[in-house]
Amino acid sequence: MPSHGRLAIVGIGPGSPAQLTGRAREVLEQAAYVIGNDTYLAQLGPLLEGKKVITSSMGKEVERARRSIELAREAPVVMVSGGDAGIYGMAGIVLEILERDGVDLPWEVVPGITASQAAASILGSPLSGDFATLSLSDLLTPLEVIERRLHAAFSMGVPVVLYNPRSRGRPHNFALAMEIAGEYRSPATPVGIVRNAYRDGEEAVITTLGEISGVEGKVDMHTTVIVGGEETRIWRNGEDVRGIITPRGYHRKYLY
Numbered sequence: 001m002p003s004h005g006r007l008a009i010v011g012i013g014p015g016s017p018a019q020l021t022g023r024a025r026e027v028l029e030q031a032a033y034v035i036g037n038d039t040y041l042a043q044l045g046p047l048l049e050g051k052k053v054i055t056s057s058m059g060k061e062v063e064r065a066r067r068s069i070e071l072a073r074e075a076p077v078v079m080v081s082g083g084d085a086g087i088y089g090m091a092g093i094v095l096e097i098l099e100r101d102g103v104d105l106p107w108e109v110v111p112g113i114t115a116s117q118a119a120a121s122i123l124g125s126p127l128s129g130d131f132a133t134l135s136l137s138d139l140l141t142p143l144e145v146i147e148r149r150l151h152a153a154f155s156m157g158v159p160v161v162l163y164n165p166r167s168r169g170r171p172h173n174f175a176l177a178m179e180i181a182g183e184y185r186s187p188a189t190p191v192g193i194v195r196n197a198y199r200d201g202e203e204a205v206i207t208t209l210g211e212i213s214g215v216e217g218k219v220d221m222h223t224t225v226i227v228g229g230e231e232t233r234i235w236r237n238g239e240d241v242r243g244i245i246t247p248r249g250y251h252r253k254y255l256y
Contacts, residue, residue, distance in 0.1 A: 004075065004076065005072050005073045005074050005075060005076070005105065005106070006072060006076050006077070006105070006106040006107065006108070007068060007069065007072035007077050007078075007079065007094070007105055007106070007107045007108070008027040008031070008076075008077070008078050008079070008107070008108045008109075008110055009078075009079045009081060009085045009089075009090055009091045009094050009095075009107070009108070009109050009110065010024050010027055010028065010078050010079065010080055010081065010085060010110040010112070011024065011081050011082070011083055011084040011085040011086070011087075011089060011109075011110060011111055011112020011113070011114070012024060012040060012043065012044065012080055012081070012082060012083075012112055013082075013083065013112040013113040013118070013198070014082075014083065014113055014115065014118040014197045014198040014199065015040075015043045015082070015196075015197075015198055015199040016043070016198040016199060017043070017044065017045065017047060018198075019112075019113050019118070019198050020047075020112070021110065021111065021112060021113075023110050024110050024112060025047070027076075027078055027108070027110055028044070028047050028048075028051075028078055029047075030076050031051055031076050031077060031078040032051065032052060032075040032076050032077065033051065033052045033053075033054060033068075033071050033072075033075060033076075033077045033078070034048055034051045034052070034053050034054070034077075034078045034080060035053075035054040035055075035056070035064055035067060035068045035071075035077065035078070035079050035080065036054075036055065036056070036064070036079065036080030036081070036090075037055070037056060037057065037058060037064075037080070037082070038055040038056070038057065039082075040080050040081070040082045041053060041055055041080060043199070044080070054067065061090065061093050062093060062097075064079070064090070065079070065090065065093045065094045065097050066097060068094065069094070069097060069098065069101075069103055069105065072105055072107075073105065079094060081112070082112075083112055083113065083114040083115050083118075084111050084112045084113070084114035085109055085110065085111070085112065086109055086111065087114045087133075088114075088135055088163055088164075091109045094107075095107070095109075115161075115163060115197065115224040116131075116133055116161040116163075116224065116226070118194070118197035118198055118224070119161070119192065119194035119197050119204075119224035119226060120161075120192075120226060122194050122197055122198075122202070122204050123192040123194060123204060123206065123226060123243055123244045124235060124242070124243025124244045124245055125243070125244070125245050125246065126159055126190070126192055126226050126228060126232060126244040126245070126246050127159055127161070127226070127246065128245070128246045128247065128248040129158070129246065129248050130156075130158045131158050131159040131160065131161060131229070131246075132153035132156065132158055132159075132160045132161070133160075133161040133163065134146065134149055134150060134153055134160065134161070134162060134163070135162075135163040135164045136162055136163070136164050136165050136166070136170075136173040136174060136177055137163075137164035137167075137170075137173075138170060138173065143173070146173070147176065147180070150176075150177055150180045150181075151180055151183075154180055154181050154183070154184040154185065154227075155184055157184070157229055157230040158229045158230075159226055159227060159228050159229040159232055159246055160181070160226070160227045160229075161224065161225070161226050161227075162174070162177060162224070162225040162226075162227070163224060164221060165177070165219050165220075165221075165223055165224075165225045166216075166219040166220055166221070166223070167220065167221050174216065174219055174225075175216070178209065178212050178213075178216075181209055181227050182209060185209050185227065185228075185230075186209070186210075187208060187209050187210025187211075188208055188209070188210065189208060189209040189210075189227065189228045189232065190206065190207075190208060190209075190227075190228040190232050190233065190234045190244045191206070191207050191208060191209055191212055191225065191226070191227050191228065192204065192205070192206055192225070192226040192228075192244050193205040193206075193207070193215060193218055193219060193223055193224075193225050194223065194224050194225075194226075195218065195220070195222050195223045196222050197224065203218070205218055206234060206241050206243070206244060208234075209227065226244070228244060228246060229246055231246060231247050232244060232245070232246040233245055233246075233247075
């Protein structure tokens with residue numbers, strides 16, 4: 001294997017080039033090939049100039065991973081993944097294939113800002129301490145497993161972040177999640193909905209669990225939903241909603 005062959009699986013963050021890490025930019029500059037979903041590649045714009053770009057669509061993750069490994073035997077390759085490559089991203093499948101096929105190839109996973117971080121920053125500070133993250137997509141995980149995990153997550157009393165909350169093919173999973181949340185949370189529990197975080201068309205809605213049905217139509221696959229924990233509150237200035245705060249616990253130890 002030539003010494004210059006290597007593979008980087010890069011999380012590009014929520015979508016804006018301004019949200020890329022320094023290391024992500026560095027490996028993109030060094031790459032001969034950049035491979036990824038066409039939606040994510042379109043967000044990189046000028047950073048792809050002079051690169052050999054290979055696009056693929058959703059559902060082609062295994063083929064994309066194998067292609068990146070094949071090319072990385074001979075040249076520096078970047079596999080692009082939205083958000084963080086290791087959180088619902090491409091790192092897992094690429095490393096699984098490397099492991100299964102016994103490929104001896106230099107590799108690196110480059111972290112990126114994941115959807116939970118991006119959405120939380122727009123809403124304020126809803127994830128100040130412990131929290132749980134779940135995907136509502138049942139394409140790879142059976143719905144009964146997702147349902148069991150939802151009960152476990154909401155029973156802990158911590159904020160819960162929901163990825164892939166609602167699609168045309170499975171519009172009922174989000175309603176199910178909200179129903180389960182209602183078994184463990186009061187109707188006044190804050191809920192933050194962030195769509196297209198740090199991308200064109202960004203929109204954030206702050207509501208409550210009791211009123212979530214009124215804004216359910218805003219929830220789709222471009223959305224991250226954060227359901228508050230037992231101590232989470234909506235920060236208000238009179239009638240003006242400023243954000244969502246989950247106290248870390250400083251109020252129990254310090255006067256401020």
